[in-house]
Amino acid sequence: MFTTNVLSSVCPASPVANGVKMRDSCKEHANGTKTLTEGLRNTVVPWVDDLIAVRDDRDETAFIRVFGHFGPRVKAFLMRTGMDAALAEECAQEVLVTVWNKAHLYDASRASPSTWIFTIARNKKIDVLRKQRRPEPEDLPWGPEAEPDQAEVLGLQQESEQLGRALRDLPEKQRELIEKAYFGDLSHSEIADQTGLPLGTIKSRIRLALERLRHSMK
Amino acid sequence: MTVKHHLTDELLMAYSAGDLPEAVNLIVATHISLCDECRAALGSYDAVGGAVLDTCDTVEMSKNSLNSVLDMIHAQDSQVQDKPVSTTVQDDVLPAPLIDYIGGGLDSVRWRSAGMGVKQAILPTSKDATARLLYIPAGTAIPDHGHHGLELTLVLKGAFQDEGGYFGRGDIEVASEDLNHTPVADISEDCICLAVTDAPLKFKGLVPRIAQPFLGI
Numbered sequence: 001m002f003t004t005n006v007l008s009s010v011c012p013a014s015p016v017a018n019g020v021k022m023r024d025s026c027k028e029h030a031n032g033t034k035t036l037t038e039g040l041r042n043t044v045v046p047w048v049d050d051l052i053a054v055r056d057d058r059d060e061t062a063f064i065r066v067f068g069h070f071g072p073r074v075k076a077f078l079m080r081t082g083m084d085a086a087l088a089e090e091c092a093q094e095v096l097v098t099v100w101n102k103a104h105l106y107d108a109s110r111a112s113p114s115t116w117i118f119t120i121a122r123n124k125k126i127d128v129l130r131k132q133r134r135p136e137p138e139d140l141p142w143g144p145e146a147e148p149d150q151a152e153v154l155g156l157q158q159e160s161e162q163l164g165r166a167l168r169d170l171p172e173k174q175r176e177l178i179e180k181a182y183f184g185d186l187s188h189s190e191i192a193d194q195t196g197l198p199l200g201t202i203k204s205r206i207r208l209a210l211e212r213l214r215h216s217m218k
Numbered sequence: 219m220t221v222k223h224h225l226t227d228e229l230l231m232a233y234s235a236g237d238l239p240e241a242v243n244l245i246v247a248t249h250i251s252l253c254d255e256c257r258a259a260l261g262s263y264d265a266v267g268g269a270v271l272d273t274c275d276t277v278e279m280s281k282n283s284l285n286s287v288l289d290m291i292h293a294q295d296s297q298v299q300d301k302p303v304s305t306t307v308q309d310d311v312l313p314a315p316l317i318d319y320i321g322g323g324l325d326s327v328r329w330r331s332a333g334m335g336v337k338q339a340i341l342p343t344s345k346d347a348t349a350r351l352l353y354i355p356a357g358t359a360i361p362d363h364g365h366h367g368l369e370l371t372l373v374l375k376g377a378f379q380d381e382g383g384y385f386g387r388g389d390i391e392v393a394s395e396d397l398n399h400t401p402v403a404d405i406s407e408d409c410i411c412l413a414v415t416d417a418p419l420k421f422k423g424l425v426p427r428i429a430q431p432f433l434g435i
């Protein structure tokens with residue numbers, strides 16, 4: 001079963017007219033996709049503004065939407081890595097608590113919400129299944145001018161969407177191979193060089209975001 | 219930063235997926251701390267993980283799930299907000315992941331002699347691979363050591379040269395089983411490296427390991 005294409009639907013109508021923030025008016029929307037009113041005007045970037053609202057405003061309503069969308073996915077992901085349902089439930093809850101606690105580390109110019117939450121779920125998997133710590137690279141602290149500009153964020157998010165589509169469009173066998181690698185039941189040697197996915201563009205965009213960060217830290 | 223020798227795609231992807239032994243994770247994280255090129259490449263592999271999460275099935279959360287999560291959040295928020303673990307120790311040679319494993323900077327390393335002026339310190343990781351810091355005096359050669367399985371060597375200070383090229387700070391050599399190499403520390407400066415090898419257990423009994431007495435595995 002696949003999620004509906006997140007790009008195919010946007011929030012209906014124009015709630016801005018009656019002065020209601022789109023973010024709030026869209027919260028019932030089935031797949032959580034919405035048009036952004038703050039930051040990324042007139043663009044469709046699922047979940048970024050909710051995560052930023054959690055990060056900057058500690059917005060609990062936004063968090064509940066993030067929970068509603070990602071909770072069941074994280075739980076399914078953890079079950080695919082070998083956890084039983086009860087353990088996956090417990091761990092998925094902890095992953096979402098971590099999303100709340102570490103929201104200040106979320107950088108929309110370097111990761112889509114799915115990507116960022118994936119890394120938290122992955123670390124939880126390593127922690128619980130392998131009983132290991134996971135050494136992480138040194139953090140790049142936010143500099144005074146580190147706030148990314150909107151085009152940067154938008155570009156990264158759009159490329160993440162494209163990557164998701166490319167993954168869905170891969171031949172069944174190849175897609176399964178990649179999924180298995182990320183669920184942890186496959187060696188990577190055969191596939192790393194030839195995922196068949198367009199990773200070059202996303203890599204150069206993240207590279208640019210890192211340069212901006214480095215620059216602002218000087 | 220002028221890192222010339224990078225991680226392989228295979229290692230980056232496996233690190234992103236979380237399938238590597240702890241010691242290998244440590245050297246990957248340390249290289250990435252010194253190399254934005256690989257940090258960006260890792261970001262792209264993490265994005266694949268994000269896409270996998272997106273296309274994943276969904277499994278309904280249990281009934282009380284949201285309430286439990288909100289309770290946990292509220293319980294924490296009412297406590298004093300403890301700041302994220304920040305490494306207070308700064309070290310010119312050791313990036314944060316290593317400071318973490320050593321429990322301090324370079325002067326906290328408990329070196330043990332490995333002969334010929336070479337010193338080593340094994341870091342506490344899971345047993346499926348071994349991470350060690352090596353201190354090699356300037357101009358010293360590490361005797362030819364045929365290794366079995368993966369050997370990763372990351373330069374933290376100074377430089378070394380071998381059949382694979384010249385490796386300075388931040389450079390990582392990814393040597394497979396068939397590379398017989400003889401690293402020689404650059405003459406101008408003592409060399410400090412992080413070296414990671416597959417656990418010797420895995421290959422026990424295959425071939426006599428001449429490196430073992432030297433490295434004290």
Ligand SMILES: [Zn+2]
Nearest residue numbers: 224225253256
């Ligand atoms: Zn690199």
